[in-house]
Amino acid sequence: MIELEDLTVAFDDVTAVADVDLRIDRGEFVTVVGPSGCGKTTLLRAIGGLQTPTSGGVRIDERSPSIAQDAGDIGFVFQQHTLLPWKSALENVTFLREMAGESPDREDARALLDSMGLEGFEDARPRALSGGMKQRVAIARALHLGADVLLMDEPFGELDELTRDELGVELRSLWRRERKTVVFVTHSVPEAVFLGDRCVVMGDRPGRIEAVFDVELPEPRDAAVFGSRPFQERVAAVRRTLHENHD
Ligand SMILES: Nc1ncnc2c1ncn2[C@@H]1O[C@H](COP(=O)(O)OP(=O)(O)O)[C@@H](O)[C@H]1O
Ligand SMILES: [Mg+2]
Structure with missing residues (x-):
């Protein structure tokens, strides 16, 4: 937790x-x-221990973020994929654990x-991969x-809309299999509603x-959800909140 x-x-x-309380x-x-x-x-950096709070704090399973991070319990995925260009897709995946001495x-x-x-792209270098494929490697x-917590900062922000929807569907289905704790930051309202169990609006x-x-959309969430009325109603509700708080 x-x-x-x-x-x-x-x-x-x-x-x-500012004074954020969230469980x-x-x-x-x-x-x-x-x-x-x-x-x-x-907010995400503070959760991951990359940013020291001015006051208040973060606990991850009763530990400080930096201890959780040292234990390998936090995985980050950023908008910029941060893959090493000279390593293959496979080597990029194994690299962090090798750095830890495994x-x-x-x-x-x-x-x-x-x-x-x-499949079939294990030996490809990042420059030979599309934007969507690079983000798949980063995930x-x-x-x-083996982290239990995934912190994701606009990971699909630079992708075209179709690829973005596709990766959203895949991420949600991956989450259903793996049940990681995911905190996913985005400025896209549809993306936030499609992916979340809960959607925090700033x-x-x-x-x-x-x-x-509480998003409460039927599962499994596949591409058909995007056109469904419950989805569109929730998107509209989140948008209203954003507009109400817009100066
Ligand atoms: N290292 C920093 N030093 C000074 N101001 C910062 C720093 N990081 C973020 N900010 C400021 O804090 C605010 C929130 O930034 P950020 O968390 O990056 O927002 P978002 O990710 O929602 O776009 C912005 O006004 C930004 O300029
Ligand atoms: Mg940001």
Whole structure:
């Protein structure tokens, strides 16, 4: 379980995260949506121990984020894939655990790449892969770490819309199999609604949670969901909240 208590992160001229209280259960998929600059990345970095809070704190299964991270319990996926250009897809997946002193588990890495639809691309360098494929490798890399918690910062933000929907469907189905705890940050309302069990809405003023929606869409969530009325109603509700909190 992830617990945020009175979490505040202030920079010189802006409070990027202001008194945030949030509990995320083990195995829950939570999305965080809000306009650019509202503090999403800072919130995620604080959860992952990459950003020290100004006050309040974060506990991950009763531990500090940095201890959880040292234990290999947190996997990150960013908008920029951060793959090493000189390594193959497979080597990129195994690399982080090798850095931690383990011998590479190629079987596991191969199976993960297969499950992400990358069979046959194990030896390809990142430059030979499309944007969507690179993000699949980045997700496989996070899973290979064996982390229980996945922190994702606009991982599909630079992809075309169709690829983005496709990867969303795959991520949700992967989550149903693996039941990781996922915190997924995006500025896309449809993406936040499609993926989340709960959707946290941040407003224009930096750092504030304006509302938390229970999404409750039928499972499995496949591409047909995008055209369904319940989905569209929830998207409209989240949009309303965003507009109401827009100056
Ligand atoms: N390292 C930093 N130093 C100073 N200000 C920062 C820093 N990181 C973020 N900010 C500011 O905090 C606010 C929230 O930023 P960020 O968390 O990146 O928002 P988002 O990810 O929602 O676009 C912005 O006003 C941004 O300029
Ligand atoms: Mg951001």
